[in-house]
Amino acid sequence: xxxxGELVAERxxxxxxxxxxxxTVAILAFMVFMGLPLMKQAGFYQLLVKPWAPYQGTFGIxxxxxxxxxxxxxxxxVAFPLSxxxxxxxxxxAPKPVSKGLRRLIELMxxxxxxxxxxxxxxxxxxxxxxxxxxGSGLCVLTAALVLGIMITPTMTLFFCDSFDRIPRSYLTxxxxxxxxxxxxxxxxxxxxxxxxxxxxxxxxxxRAVGDTLVALxxxxxxxxxxxxxxxxxxxxxxxxxxxxxxxYESPEFRxxxxxxxxxxxxxxxxxxxxxxxxxxxxxxx
Amino acid sequence: xxxxxxxKFTVVFAxxxxxxxxxxxxxxxxxxxxxxxxxxxxSLIFGDTPPLRALLLKQRVFxxxxxxxxxxxxxxxxxxxxxxxxxxxxxIYLAEYAGPRVKRALDxxxxxxxxxxxIVIGLFGFSFAVFLHKHYSDRIGPCLLISSIALSFLVLPxxxxxxxAALEGVPLNIRLTAxxxxxxxxxxIFLVLIPRSVSGIMSGIILAIGRCAEDTAVIMLTGAVASxxxxxxxxSQYEALPFFIYYISSQYADSEELMQGYGASIVLLFLCAxxxxxxxxxxxxxxxxxxxxx
Numbered sequence: 069x070x071x072x073g074e075l076v077a078e079r080x081x082x083x084x085x086x087x088x089x090x091x092t093v094a095i096l097a098f099m100v101f102m103g104l105p106l107m108k109q110a111g112f113y114q115l116l117v118k119p120w121a122p123y124q125g126t127f128g129i130x131x132x133x134x135x136x137x138x139x140x141x142x143x144x145x146v147a148f149p150l151s152x153x154x155x156x157x158x159x160x161x162a163p164k165p166v167s168k169g170l171r172r173l174i175e176l177m178x179x180x181x182x183x184x185x186x187x188x189x190x191x192x193x194x195x196x197x198x199x200x201x202x203x204g205s206g207l208c209v210l211t212a213a214l215v216l217g218i219m220i221t222p223t224m225t226l227f228f229c230d231s232f233d234r235i236p237r238s239y240l241t242x243x244x245x246x247x248x249x250x251x252x253x254x255x256x257x258x259x260x261x262x263x264x265x266x267x268x269x270x271x272x273x274x275x276r277a278v279g280d281t282l283v284a285l286x287x288x289x290x291x292x293x294x295x296x297x298x299x300x301x302x303x304x305x306x307x308x309x310x311x312x313x314x315x316x317y318e319s320p321e322f323r324x325x326x327x328x329x330x331x332x333x334x335x336x337x338x339x340x341x342x343x344x345x346x347x348x349x350x351x352x353x354x
Numbered sequence: 355x356x357x358x359x360x361x362k363f364t365v366v367f368a369x370x371x372x373x374x375x376x377x378x379x380x381x382x383x384x385x386x387x388x389x390x391x392x393x394x395x396x397s398l399i400f401g402d403t404p405p406l407r408a409l410l411l412k413q414r415v416f417x418x419x420x421x422x423x424x425x426x427x428x429x430x431x432x433x434x435x436x437x438x439x440x441x442x443x444x445x446i447y448l449a450e451y452a453g454p455r456v457k458r459a460l461d462x463x464x465x466x467x468x469x470x471x472x473i474v475i476g477l478f479g480f481s482f483a484v485f486l487h488k489h490y491s492d493r494i495g496p497c498l499l500i501s502s503i504a505l506s507f508l509v510l511p512x513x514x515x516x517x518x519a520a521l522e523g524v525p526l527n528i529r530l531t532a533x534x535x536x537x538x539x540x541x542x543i544f545l546v547l548i549p550r551s552v553s554g555i556m557s558g559i560i561l562a563i564g565r566c567a568e569d570t571a572v573i574m575l576t577g578a579v580a581s582x583x584x585x586x587x588x589x590s591q592y593e594a595l596p597f598f599i600y601y602i603s604s605q606y607a608d609s610e611e612l613m614q615g616y617g618a619s620i621v622l623l624f625l626c627a628x629x630x631x632x633x634x635x636x637x638x639x640x641x642x643x644x645x646x647x648x
Contacts, residue, residue, distance in 0.1 A: 077540050081451060084443035088514065089463040091507050095470070095478045102481050153371020161368045170372060177379060179630035181568035183596045184619050187603050188382050191389070218378045251361045272469075279471025281571040286603060306473045306571070313480065313575055329477045333470070340465045 096333055103326030115327045120292045127324040131294045133331065135302030138295060139212050139284055140277035146217025147224055147273060154221070155228035159258060160250040171229065177222040186286035189215040194287065203299050207289035210298040216283045224273040231265020232258055264350040268343050275339040279332065281306040305332055386623070390616025398617040399423060414583060419618055421584050425498075425592040428585050429573070430566045432502035437510050437562060442555065444510075445517025450543060468511030476575035479504030483576065496577035499588040504572050509562035516558025520551030553636050560633035564626050570596040580605070595622045 106127065107115065118128025154174065158167045193215060198206030235258055243257045281304075289301020290311060303311075305328040312325045400408050401417025408415045415421060448457055479500050486494045494500075524547050532546045533539075548555075578597040585592040595618055602615030 074538055074540050078451060081443050081447035084440045085447040085452070085460060088440050088444045088510055089460050089467075091510070092463045092467045092470075095474065095507075098478055098481055098485075099474075149367075150371045150375055153368040154375055156364065156368035157372045161365055162372070173379070174375075175634070176627065176630060179564055179568075179626050180382075181570075181596060181622055181626055183568070183570045183599045184386070184623055185382070187599050187615065187619050188385055190603050192381070192385050218375075218382075221375055249361070251364055255361065255364060275469050279469070279473070281471065281473040282600065286600070306471055309473050309477055310571065310574060313477075325477065326481075329474050332474050336469045336471065336474075337466050340462070340469050344462065344465060 096330075099326050099329045099333060103323055103330060106320055106323035106327065109320075112327070112330075115324070116331070119294075122321060125320075127320045129305065129308065129324060129327050129331070131292050132303050132305045132308045132328060134294050135209070135288070136278055136284075136304040136306070138209050138298070138302060139216060139288060139304055140274060142209065142213035142298065143216035143220060143277045144270065144274055146214055147221045147277075148270065150217070150221045151224035151228055151269075151273075154225045155232065156254060158225070158229050159232045160254045174222045174225050178226065180219075182219065182280060182282045183286075185215050185219050186282045189283065189287050201299055204301065205289065207287060207301055208299045209288060209295050209302050212284050212288035212302075213298070215287055216277055216280060219280070219283060220273045220276050223276055224269050227269025227272060228262070228266055231262040231269060234265060235261045264346055268346050268350075271339055271343055271346075275336060278335060279306065281310055285310050383623075386616065386619055390613065390620050393613040393617035394620060398614065398621075411584070419595070419598065419614065419621065421582065422593040422595045422598045422618065423621070425578070425582075425585050425594045426567055426596075429498065429502055429505065429592065429594060430563055432498070432588075433505035433509065433566045434559065434563055436503060436506035437513055438559065440506075441510050441513025441562075442517050445514045445521065445555075446543060446548075448514065449518045449521035450539070450547070464511050464514055467507070468515070470508075471571070472508055472569050473571040473575070475504050475508050476572035478507070479572065479576040493589060496575070496591065497589045498577060498585050498592050501573050501576040501578065501592075504576050505566050505569065508569060508572055509565050512562045512565065513555075513558050516561070517551075517555050520554025520558075521547055523554065524550050557633040557637040560629050560636065564629040564633070567629070568596055568622065568626050570600055573597055574600065595625075 110118070110127070115128050116133065117130050118126045120126070120128055120131050154170065158171050158174075161167075162170065189211065193211055194206040196206075197208065197211050198204070239257055239261065240253060243253045248256070284304040285307040288304060288307065290303045290307055291301040292303050292308075293300075295302040308328050309325045312321055396405060397418065399405070399418050399420050401415050401420070403413050403415045403418070403420075407413040408418075408420055448460060452460065480496060482504075483494060483496045483500045528546065528550065529542075532542045537545070573594050574597055577591045578594045579591045580593070580598070580601045582591045582593050599615055599618050599622065602611055602618070606612045606615060
């Protein structure tokens with residue numbers, strides 16, 4: 069009797085594990101299934117490189133891909149130095165109580181809802197950018213990238229700090245014994261050792277930036293053109309999905325959002341496997 | 355000499371970066387409170403309706419945030435209710451039963467799922483609703499049920515990961531004692547390992563609640579609308595706080611509505627901060643007080 073119960077429990081654990089993991093596969097399957105008619109008609113590769121021109125019958129998502137790329141790379145440019153500095157502060161430079169407090173604060177910052185970043189961005193930053201550059205409405209690539217950069221900084225900082233924490237204690241004591249100052253320890257021991265982990269952090273933060281919807285949707289202006297400069301509006305893949313959803317179910321416009329979904333999915337998968345590979349390589353080196 | 359300057363520069367750079375980030379956060383929060391503190395009172399939530407009558411569902415609230423707060427609450431409860439059993443069971447399987455090869459494959463799948471942009475999960479939920487609508491029943495469209503299921507997909511990896519990590523963190527001697535005394539594997543899990551790792555699992559669940567409460571991308575595709583009143587059934591559309599904030603930011607008609615938007619942002623911010631601090635406290639060991647049994 070007891071044996072039977074054990075078996076049932078084990079089977080149900082296995083079943084729920086299979087059910088949860090099949091979600092990942094089911095999402096991709098659904099996207100492909102729904103997007104197939106358009107892809108058959110136009111070809112997946114063609115969709116990726118063609119412009120968006122509904123009146124000429126092409127529904128390429130090239131402008132959205134470029135928009136996503138610009139905004140997320142620019143946000144990395146904002147976030148990387150900030151995170152680097154903050155993680156330096158937390159790791160060695162700041163005195164103990166300050167660094168502890170800063171770390172708590174940054175952990176808390178990861179919990180701020182995205183929609184609030186967007187909301188404050190609209191009413192605080194957008195008018196300022198409009199006044200400063202005197203061009204357009206202030207809803208542009210730059211605005212979105214600035215807010216997105218502030219938003220991903222906490223995550224990136226925490227990844228950096230984690231990779232600093234993984235360095236063997238003995239390395240640090242050896243450096244201290246040789247008379248290295250705190251800054252020297254950071255620059256010549258911690259930083260070279262943590263390079264791999266930091267690369268992981270940057271990649272994961274890039275994933276977050278690409279996957280974020282609300283900030284780009286609220287701040288980037290959403291025009292379907294390839295942006296010519298950082299002061300022009302753009303539309304990201306995620307915002308495109310959110311905006312087109314209202315159209316009718318059979319139209320090619322509607323089908324095109326599944327192409328966006330597939331691109332985002334594949335990108336996520338790439339990021340995940342790259343990070344897994346890098347951490348695996350890092351683990352083996354030690 | 356050159357290296358000395360480089361080191362000095364590094365220190366200055368680090369403090370500067372810290373200050374910039376702090377200034378950014380203070381600006382964000384300060385602006386929100388400066389603009390929105392005036393709207394923080396009971397009529398923000400309940401409008402002109404007496405709070406007690408609104409809470410007892412005797413009178414509809416038209417002017418306040420009450421329907422949105424209620425929608426978010428129901429949504430969070432439902433999604434967590436779907437996610438907890440599957441999440442914990444899967445965590446247990448990964449930590450205690452899975453062989454190394456199966457574990458690696460499942461780990462990879464859950465990593466992909468946890469990195470998935472929430473809009474993609476929302477799109478999945480939406481197309482699932484469309485699929486059901488076309489093939490089964492006209493009555494099913496984007497609704498509370500679909501939203502909560504999609505949200506539970508979003509937070510499932512959090513619960514799985516924290517459960518797995520908490521179970522794997524139990525020290526070996528405790529893990530083996532009950533087995534050595536003749537307990538079965540299942541008894542060991544439920545009577546020894548899970549009570550030991552309750553705080554880890556709880557903090558994961560609370561983080562998942564926070565994620566459910568703040569996510570906007572999933573619900574805007576799967577049934578949140580601007581005015582629906584209180585959620586009536588699983589198959590009805592509903593209002594939610596984050597969607598309300600998004601909606602106000604693009605469609606506000608007058609300064610009064612805008613003030614409501616500020617108020618809603620502050621409420622949502624407090625809610626998320628509270629959940630976050632709770633999760634943190636539990637992980638830090640407050641659980642000994644909360645779950646203390648003599």
